[in-house]
Amino acid sequence: xxxxxxxxxxxxxxxxxxxxxxxxxxxxxxxxxxxxxxxxxxxxxxxxxxxxxxxxxxxxxxxxxxxxxxxxxxxxxxxxxxxxxxxxxxxxxxxxxxxxxxxxxxxxxxxxxxxxxxxxxxxxxxxxxxxxxxxxxxxxxxxxxxxxxxxxxxxxxxxxxxxxxxxxxxxxxxxxxxxxxxxxxxxxxxxxxxxxxxxxxxxxxxxxxxxxxxxxxxxxxxxxxxxxxxxxxxxxxxxxxxxxxxxxxxxxxxxxxxxx
Amino acid sequence: xxxxxxxxxxxxxxxxxxxxxxxxxxxxxxxxxxxxxxxxxxxxxxxxxxxxxxxxxxxxxxxxxxxxxxxxxxxxxxxxxxxxxxxxxxxxxxxxxxxxxxxxxxxxxxxxxxxxxxxxxxxxxxxxxxxxxxxxxxxxxxxxxxxxxxxxxxxxxxxxxxxxxxxxxxxxxxxxxxxxxxxxxxxxxxxxxxxxxxxxxxxxxxxxxxxxxxxxxxxxxxxxxxxxxxxxxxxxxxxxxxxxxxxxxxxxxxxxxxxxxxxxxxxxxxxxxxxxxxxxxxxxxxxxxxxxxxxxxxxxxxxxxx
Ligand SMILES: Nc1ncnc2c1ncn2[C@@H]1O[C@H](COP(=O)(O)OP(=O)(O)OP(=O)(O)O)[C@@H](O)[C@H]1O
Ligand SMILES: [Mg+2]
Numbered sequence: 001x002x003x004x005x006x007x008x009x010x011x012x013x014x015x016x017x018x019x020x021x022x023x024x025x026x027x028x029x030x031x032x033x034x035x036x037x038x039x040x041x042x043x044x045x046x047x048x049x050x051x052x053x054x055x056x057x058x059x060x061x062x063x064x065x066x067x068x069x070x071x072x073x074x075x076x077x078x079x080x081x082x083x084x085x086x087x088x089x090x091x092x093x094x095x096x097x098x099x100x101x102x103x104x105x106x107x108x109x110x111x112x113x114x115x116x117x118x119x120x121x122x123x124x125x126x127x128x129x130x131x132x133x134x135x136x137x138x139x140x141x142x143x144x145x146x147x148x149x150x151x152x153x154x155x156x157x158x159x160x161x162x163x164x165x166x167x168x169x170x171x172x173x174x175x176x177x178x179x180x181x182x183x184x185x186x187x188x189x190x191x192x193x194x195x196x197x198x199x200x201x202x203x204x205x206x207x208x209x210x211x212x213x214x215x216x217x218x219x220x221x222x223x224x225x226x227x228x229x230x231x232x233x234x235x236x237x238x239x240x241x242x243x244x245x246x247x248x249x250x251x252x253x254x255x256x257x258x259x260x
Numbered sequence: 261x262x263x264x265x266x267x268x269x270x271x272x273x274x275x276x277x278x279x280x281x282x283x284x285x286x287x288x289x290x291x292x293x294x295x296x297x298x299x300x301x302x303x304x305x306x307x308x309x310x311x312x313x314x315x316x317x318x319x320x321x322x323x324x325x326x327x328x329x330x331x332x333x334x335x336x337x338x339x340x341x342x343x344x345x346x347x348x349x350x351x352x353x354x355x356x357x358x359x360x361x362x363x364x365x366x367x368x369x370x371x372x373x374x375x376x377x378x379x380x381x382x383x384x385x386x387x388x389x390x391x392x393x394x395x396x397x398x399x400x401x402x403x404x405x406x407x408x409x410x411x412x413x414x415x416x417x418x419x420x421x422x423x424x425x426x427x428x429x430x431x432x433x434x435x436x437x438x439x440x441x442x443x444x445x446x447x448x449x450x451x452x453x454x455x456x457x458x459x460x461x462x463x464x465x466x467x468x469x470x471x472x473x474x475x476x477x478x479x480x481x482x483x484x485x486x487x488x489x490x491x492x493x494x495x496x497x498x499x500x501x502x503x504x505x506x507x508x509x510x511x512x513x514x515x516x517x518x519x520x521x522x523x524x525x526x527x528x529x530x531x532x533x534x535x536x537x538x539x540x541x542x543x544x545x546x547x548x549x550x551x552x553x554x555x556x557x558x559x560x561x562x563x564x565x566x
Contacts, residue, residue, distance in 0.1 A: 003332035005365025010332075017348075017359040024350040094346040098407075100312050101340035102363035103332035259312050 006103035014104065014112020015119070021085075022120060033124045036073045037131040041066060044192065045137055057194060059223045066137035067218035068191040071150045074125045075211045078154030079182055081117040082161035083174055090166060090257050100258040109258070110250035113162060118155050125150040138222055145221040153214025156239045159246025166253035185209045190216070213238045261324075263288045263415060263446050264309060268318035271304050271470075278304045280470035281318065288414075291437075291447040293457045293464030295552065297562065300467040302450040303343050306417050309448070310340055323415070336364060339413030343420050343450075345404045349392040353384055356392060357407055364411040374410055381436060382406035397424045405433065415446045422456060434459050454552040466552075466559055473559045478552055485558045486550040487512050489528035493535065493542040494520045503540060510534055515557055524554070 006013070022029060045062035052061040089096040089109075096109055125147045132138045138146070161177075168174070188198065188205045189212040195203050206212035213235040219225035220232060227235075264286040271279040279301040286292040294302045307313030308320055311327030311334055320327060327334040347356050357378055361371030379385045382402040387395060395403065401424050408416060418437075422430040437460060441447060451457050457464055458478045466474040466481070474481055491511070495503055500521050508514035510531060511523035525531045528547035535542065556562075 003336040003365070006336065006363065007332055009365065010363070013359075013362040013365070016362055020355055020359060021348065021350050093349055094344075095348045097312075097342065098346035098348075098360075099363060101310055101335060101338070101342065102360065102411075103336045103365070104363050105332060259314060260307070 003103040006108075007105075010104045010108035011111035011115060014099070014109055015116040016112075017099075018085075018112060018116035019119065022116070029120065029124075032077065033127050034131070036124075037070070037128040037135075040069045040073065041132060041135045041137055044069060045135065057219070057223065057225055062135070062137050063139070063223050064219070065192060066132050066135070067143070067146050067222040068215035070125055070128045070132065070146050071153055071214040071218045072186055072189075072191045072211055073128065074121050074150035074154040075157050075214060076182065076186065077121060077124060078117060078158035079161055081120070082113075082158045083165055083177065086113065086162050086165040087168075087171065087174060091169065096254075096258060106254040106258045107251040110162060110166075110247065110254045114155060114159060114247065117158055118151055121151050121154050122147070125154075143222045146218040149214055149217045149221065152239050152243070153210045153217075156210040156214075156242035156246065159243050159250060161246075163246050163250035163253045166250065166257050185211050210239055210242055261288075262286055262321075263323055264292075264448070265321045266305075266318065267320075269305070269308065269315055269320055270317045271301070271308060271313065272316045277470055279308070279315075282465075282467070282470070282472045283318075284465055284472065284475070286415075286446060286448060288446055289441065289444045291441055291449065291460055291462045293461030294448070294450040294467055295452075295457050295464050295556070296450075296467035297452075297556075297560075299469075301470040302467060303419055305467075306340075306419050306448070306450065309417060310335060310338055336411065337414045339408035339411065339416040341405050341408045341416070341418045341421050343423075345400045347392045347400060347403060347407070351392065352388070353390050353392060353395065353403060354379065354388040356403060357410060360407045361410040366411065371410070378406040378409055381409070383432075398426060398429050401425055402429065402433070409440075413445065415448065416440065418447065418449045420450055420452065422451070422453065430456070454556075457552055464552075466556060468560045474555065481552065481555045482550045484555075486554040487524040488526045488550060489524075490548055490550055490554060491523040491525065491528040491531045491535075492520050492546040492548065493523065493532075494544045495540075495542050506538075506540070507535070513558075522554070522557070524550070 044065050049061040056064040099109060100106065129138065129144060129147050165174070184205055188202060189209040190206045191211065195206040195212060216225065216227060217232065217235045220227050262285040267283045268281045269279055269283065270277065270281050282305070294305060296302055304313055308315050309322055309327060311331035314328060322334045323337055325334050351359065354375055357375040358371050361374060379388050382405065384399060384403060387399060392400065392403070405421060422433055425433065437447060447460065449460055461478060463477050465472045474485065476484065497519065500516050504514060504516045504521060507521055507523055511525045513524040515522040523531055532545055532547055
């Protein structure tokens with residue numbers, strides 16, 4: 001038997017498996033997909049927005065925060081999907097080890113993960129955008145560009161986290177990652193207020209996090225945030241480097257874990 | 261031509277040598293066993309055959325290919341039953357088979373048809389829509405074995421296939437494996453169970469500490485390394501050792517285990533009569549035919565099941 005098809009399409013078979021597995025937590029996914037935008041937009045945009053009467057970056061607080069909320073919640077989900085499921089595949093249920101006994105190559109496991117998660121996140125962020133429109137948080141059809149930006153930022157995060165999780169052997173590290181990386185990124189990477197309002201010695205948290213780069217890009221397309229061209233190129237470049245670098249790194253770490 | 265050919269195959273983990281220069285060949289359609297105690301290097305050898313373990317030195321060819329370089333091609337013709345089940349417990353029983361078939365690039369329609377056949381094969385039809393978590397240990401094992409057959413492999417690697425199965429399920433599985441063998445499938449089996457090795461294997465190698473210590477058919481190995489019959493005697497822990505010298509003089513060979521003495525001879529009953537005639541009166545006695553267990557004890561000085 002030849003392995004032509006698995007060699008070419010193995011990544012898609014893995015994605016198929018992963019999407020099928022998501023069925024088992026489909027209610028959680030649905031709840032997140034619908035609940036996240038409603039709750040965040042209501043609490044931050046309308047609730048907090050009622051207090052923040054001044055314009056931020058030249059627009060209402062709701063308009064300022066909504067694009068970044070879309071990006072942040074998508075990135076957070078990319079982070080989630082790269083952590084526990086990947087840990088489980090290598091360590092708890094070890095289903096990656098079962099898959100490695102088939103024609104699939106380790107890099108295809110990582111690619112399949114990436115593809116399936118991105119499909120899920122397209123749906124999630126598009127739904128967020130629709131709900132945001134209903135809330136009056138986004139103006140104009142051009143704001144739909146936030147969706148690919150959010151997915152891009154999420155996949156950059158996903159790739160790097162997935163590669164790293166393939167190297168670790170205990171859940172303490174993972175809990176630590178949530179507390180020390182995910183939470184600070186959410187709070188300090190310019191989602192709720194401009195990064196510049198923070199002291200300079202904290203601003204690096206934004207600079208190194210895909211969340212901030214994604215949020216800034218989202219604001220450029222949604223509210224016309226005046227970023228200089230070189231900075232826009234920086235944002236895009238950062239996300240591209242993280243995605244490609246992450247996947248290359250994942251190829252190494254997945255292979256090391258599967259082939260001993 | 262051999263379907264598997266290993267020459268001086270060696271695997272080290274750091275300083276530790278898990279597989280120490282073993283050589284063997286497996287002919288097409290043959291049923292080949294790797295027998296040995298915990299840590300002998302059986303699973304490590306299996307992983308190298310599937311290309312998921314890298315060898316340190318030596319050469320290995322599977323279906324004429326190098327599993328390290330042509331892993332996907334080799335594995336396309338391989339069915340692998342790993343020592344511990346690695347099913348996806350979040351999927352239904354049926355879906356576990358379907359997704360696995362897809363990994364081989366089989367069209368969905370074919371995979372679905374094959375899945376139903378295999379569910380029957382594994383006697384899991386009623387459980388097809390259950391979650392894997394709800395299966396018993398034995399059922400999971402059967403599902404893992406069924407999964408390994410989804411690509412109609414020409415070689416099946418079974419790493420302790422019947423561990424955790426009840427005797428009835430074991431016999432059914434052996435029967436199924438026989439049928440596959442009749443269809444020309446090559447089997448490579450590791451096991452701790454002597455009866456399993458005797459039932460399943462045309463030929464086997466006994467491994468210990470990464471080395472092959474003997475090779476042959478079960479019958480030939482027994483003939484070569486043991487006598488026809490064994491008389492097992494229990495005198496109670498304190499007397500076993502004390503009587504060993506006298507008992508040994510009656511038999512071809514004697515072994516004292518912590519709880520019993522084994523006397524090897526070609527006529528076990530006659531030997532037992534002689535023991536009784538001398539007034540040694542064991543607490544219990546048993547005469548049986550030699551098995552691979554005895555071969556192993558002879559070769560390594562240890563029992564196989566620890
Ligand atoms: N990834 C690894 N890293 C370090 N040592 C390993 C690794 N895998 C196996 N070993 C060691 O190699 C030796 C052989 O292991 P292996 O799993 O091949 O034994 P086995 O014959 O299958 O034993 P068992 O009957 O218990 O399954 C053992 O001493 C084991 O500790
Ligand atoms: Mg083993």
